[in-house]
Amino acid sequence: MARGNTWRNWGRNQGCSPAAVELPASELEVVEAVGRARAAGQTVKVVGAGHSFTDIACTDGRLLHLDRLDRVVSVDRDARSATVEGGIPLWKLNEELAQRGLALPNLGDIDRQSIAGAISTATHGGGIRFGGLAAFVIGLELVTADGQLLRCSADEEPEVFSCARVSLGALGVITKVTLQCEPAFRLHSIEKPRTLDSLVHDLDDIVDANEHIDCYWFPHTDVATVKVANRTDAPVRVKSGWKRWRDETLLPNYAFGALCAVGRRRPDRVPANMQLVAGGIGRTELVDVSHRVLCSRRLVRFVEMEYSIPRADLTKALLQVRDFIEAERLRIDFPIELRVAAADDIPLSTAHGRETGYLAVHLSSGTPPSAIERYFRGVETIMNELEGRPHWGKLHFQDASTLAPRYRAWDRFQAVRSRLDPDGRFRNAYLDRVLGSPV
Numbered sequence: 001m002a003r004g005n006t007w008r009n010w011g012r013n014q015g016c017s018p019a020a021v022e023l024p025a026s027e028l029e030v031v032e033a034v035g036r037a038r039a040a041g042q043t044v045k046v047v048g049a050g051h052s053f054t055d056i057a058c059t060d061g062r063l064l065h066l067d068r069l070d071r072v073v074s075v076d077r078d079a080r081s082a083t084v085e086g087g088i089p090l091w092k093l094n095e096e097l098a099q100r101g102l103a104l105p106n107l108g109d110i111d112r113q114s115i116a117g118a119i120s121t122a123t124h125g126g127g128i129r130f131g132g133l134a135a136f137v138i139g140l141e142l143v144t145a146d147g148q149l150l151r152c153s154a155d156e157e158p159e160v161f162s163c164a165r166v167s168l169g170a171l172g173v174i175t176k177v178t179l180q181c182e183p184a185f186r187l188h189s190i191e192k193p194r195t196l197d198s199l200v201h202d203l204d205d206i207v208d209a210n211e212h213i214d215c216y217w218f219p220h221t222d223v224a225t226v227k228v229a230n231r232t233d234a235p236v237r238v239k240s241g242w243k244r245w246r247d248e249t250l251l252p253n254y255a256f257g258a259l260c261a262v263g264r265r266r267p268d269r270v271p272a273n274m275q276l277v278a279g280g281i282g283r284t285e286l287v288d289v290s291h292r293v294l295c296s297r298r299l300v301r302f303v304e305m306e307y308s309i310p311r312a313d314l315t316k317a318l319l320q321v322r323d324f325i326e327a328e329r330l331r332i333d334f335p336i337e338l339r340v341a342a343a344d345d346i347p348l349s350t351a352h353g354r355e356t357g358y359l360a361v362h363l364s365s366g367t368p369p370s371a372i373e374r375y376f377r378g379v380e381t382i383m384n385e386l387e388g389r390p391h392w393g394k395l396h397f398q399d400a401s402t403l404a405p406r407y408r409a410w411d412r413f414q415a416v417r418s419r420l421d422p423d424g425r426f427r428n429a430y431l432d433r434v435l436g437s438p439v
């Protein structure tokens, strides 16, 4: 959200005052904006939908919003691919693809991000047969620091392509993204509660048996939920209007948000609140088009940290986090999320080179910073022992010295960064911390 020259992210935990804010409406205007920054000796930062929790999108230089670069450029029905502008939000992309009989193979749990912002931080969903959104990218166009338009794919500038799919915004302004889609499909989804013990015992089987999964454990309780979804030819079957609003908006958003507010004032009540929430969870079964099953509304604001670890360590990590919460008598008002993804070959992808388990911890916005830090640092210590790689868009305390050894292709990314942005036109404080200065 930009007001005048101040900007804040969705989580309301990051903000900045850029020297200038621009809304280019064409590639040429992006080139001109980068040129103006160069002439003024300013850095450039593109912001997508501001849905990162880190200061990855903050700048005191020139901030570019790509909200006006939000169109579908072309669709190749035979190849099932679509080229879209970098600023298109996922909700619009999903609708436009559906109108053309196409869909992305997998999605994260919301659809508010821009496509370029989502791929830039390795945004992912859940499902061991799928990589994150960046794994669906087959071509990109970037405006680089020298104002050139650079096109890349597996055949054209392949090393740039490899790195630019997850670039943290460090390589240039992504103006176009070509995505490998698949024919539009419906998903049959079942979400139901189970005990934490049974989740830990069965998780591997659940992961192998289902295309899409998303699991939560509710701290201070023995309750977990597992949502699985699989492709189906069955007709759409959704809840009636009132029941849908109650189960997708009222209970998980307004009622849950009210309990979080109570818990922030009275932390001693948090365990009882969690038990109330967990006790009310029932079984939900539906059939709907893929993006409506995979993406939900998130109206309760929160802050989050998420770590990628080897898939085999996911349940061990969850139990260690539970023990940490109990040993430290923490009061945690948000569930812990577990997901998985396939290995990929993208240098800075959190799933690079290994089947991945993702463990995400959250606290509601408004939680005192000291409580956030105590919880997140404790969880990070556990993740450090498991070769954890933090989500680039979610809170963490790592820097380039701790991150480099966790990415086998780190040097390849740095070489491309040095080539495309030797003067650090696209740097900001976050990139200086996690990547170091360009050399």
Ligand SMILES: Cc1cc2nc3c(=O)[nH]c(=O)nc-3n(C[C@H](O)[C@H](O)[C@H](O)COP(=O)(O)OP(=O)(O)OC[C@H]3O[C@@H](n4cnc5c(N)ncnc54)[C@H](O)[C@@H]3O)c2cc1C
Pocket (backbone or CB within 6 Å): 010, 011, 045, 046, 047, 048, 049, 050, 051, 052, 053, 056, 057, 066, 086, 087, 107, 108, 109, 110, 112, 113, 114, 115, 116, 117, 118, 119, 120, 121, 122, 123, 124, 125, 168, 169, 170, 172, 173, 174, 175, 298, 391, 392, 393, 394
């Ligand atoms: C409610 C909520 C739910 C979420 N769910 C998930 C989830 O299910 N899975 C998951 O993995 N993550 C999830 N996230 C994290 C989110 O997907 C990432 O932080 C994502 O990067 C946000 O996209 P954005 O468009 O808001 O990008 P921003 O946060 O605005 O920017 C992120 C980075 O992308 C860069 N960037 C943006 N546009 C461009 C461009 N055109 N060219 C070059 N660089 C660019 C920015 O410079 C910045 O470095 C969630 C976040 C929230 C708040």
